[in-house]
Amino acid sequence: MPELPEVETVARGLRKKAVGHTIEKLVLHRSGLRFAFPIHMAMAVEGQKITKISRRSKYILIHLKDGGVILLHLGMSGRLFFHKDDYTPVKHDHVQFYLDNGTCLIFNDARRFGVLDYLEPKQKQHKLLDNIGTDPFDDTLTPQWLLEKFRKRQTPLKNLLMDQKIIAGLGNIYVCEALFESKLWPARLGSSVTLPEMKKLVPAIHKVLKAAIEAGGSSLRDYVQVDGEMGFFQDKFKTYGREGKPCPRCKTPIERFVQQGRSTFACPNCQK
DNA sequence: AGATTCGCCTGAGAGC
DNA sequence: TGCTCTCAGGCGAATC
Numbered sequence: 001m002p003e004l005p006e007v008e009t010v011a012r013g014l015r016k017k018a019v020g021h022t023i024e025k026l027v028l029h030r031s032g033l034r035f036a037f038p039i040h041m042a043m044a045v046e047g048q049k050i051t052k053i054s055r056r057s058k059y060i061l062i063h064l065k066d067g068g069v070i071l072l073h074l075g076m077s078g079r080l081f082f083h084k085d086d087y088t089p090v091k092h093d094h095v096q097f098y099l100d101n102g103t104c105l106i107f108n109d110a111r112r113f114g115v116l117d118y119l120e121p122k123q124k125q126h127k128l129l130d131n132i133g134t135d136p137f138d139d140t141l142t143p144q145w146l147l148e149k150f151r152k153r154q155t156p157l158k159n160l161l162m163d164q165k166i167i168a169g170l171g172n173i174y175v176c177e178a179l180f181e182s183k184l185w186p187a188r189l190g191s192s193v194t195l196p197e198m199k200k201l202v203p204a205i206h207k208v209l210k211a212a213i214e215a216g217g218s219s220l221r222d223y224v225q226v227d228g229e230m231g232f233f234q235d236k237f238k239t240y241g242r243e244g245k246p247c248p249r250c251k252t253p254i255e256r257f258v259q260q261g262r263s264t265f266a267c268p269n270c271q272k
Numbered sequence: 273a274g275a276t277t278c279g280c281c282t283g284a285g286a287g288c
Numbered sequence: 289t290g291c292t293c294t295c296a297g298g299c300g301a302a303t304c
Contacts, residue, residue, distance in 0.1 A: 002298095003298095034280075034281095034298090034299085034300090058298080073298085073299095074298095075281090075297090075298065075299090076281080076282095076296075076297055076298060077281085077282080077283090077296095077297095092282085109281095110281080110282055110283065111280085111281045111282050111283085111296090111297085112280080112281055112282080113280070113281065113297080113298060113299080128299095128300095152274090153274080153275095154274080154275080155274080155275065155276095159275090159276095162298090164298085164299075171297080171298070172296095172297070172298090260276080260277085261277080261278090261297085262296085262297065263295090263296080263297090
């Protein structure tokens with residue numbers, strides 16, 4: 001389940017291996033994933049040199065020489081990896097980019113929640129990027145700013161942190177971890193969080209994300225880096241997936257409960 | 273508007 | 289072994 005650290009790791013891998021190379025051929029094995037692929041995408045990107053790779057929230061943007069942009073989202077189970085261009089597609093390989101250096105970039109996505117789209121050179125914005133909130137590493141994200149954002153919200157803290165329109169890039173895992181780190185109970189309403197608590201929460205978000213990026217992300221089920229390497233942050237989870245196991249701080253068993261249909265993991269003793 | 277729920281997907285794991 | 293059931297969850301759409 002790729003969240004910001006996993007997407008950042010993949011973007012870095014792509015940057016290293018794909019920037020400066022030209023897309024010789026784009027092969028689509030189906031007509032779309034979460035959304036239909038643009039009809040003329042292959043024609044538009046073939047022959048284009050990749051000039052830059054960037055990340056916006058959990059989206060990867062592949063910038064092309066003519067100003068066009070390929071937009072990618074890994075959804076729940078999406079994987080991007082390189083192989084020599086003699087690659088034989090396997091199940092759930094939906095897209096292949098053949099580059100001019102004898103490699104092939106494969107987009108595999110079992111659950112098909114992923115997105116692949118194309119922005120024309122003149123197209124300045126994209127529907128999916130329009131409503132995305134601030135990046136967690138943007139200077140905008142300060143305790144005061146978050147306090148103001150949450151001030152009137154009668155919604156659990158965890159749901160607010162997962163709302164991509166406020167902070168973009170956090171998902172279930174890292175929200176659980178950041179709330180543990182800052183000793184805040186996930187079901188607390190946004191409006192109840194004080195400035196001193198926000199001063200713990202914001203650095204906790206930074207700390208957890210930075211550590212996860214340094215570890216190459218967390219490999220659970222589907223996720224791997226572009227070279228096939230596993231991330232290893234999953235070994236450092238303090239709450240996520242640890243129901244019934246002792247809290248690393250106080251040894252109280254970690255509790256699991258459901259919020260918005262998703263599992264929340266937290267320590268009922270030291271998170272308030 | 274804010275809050276809540278649903279549905280898209282398949283594979284892994286549990287239970288019989 | 290093989291079938292059925294449940295769960296995982298990002299995020300847009302729909303609903304209240």
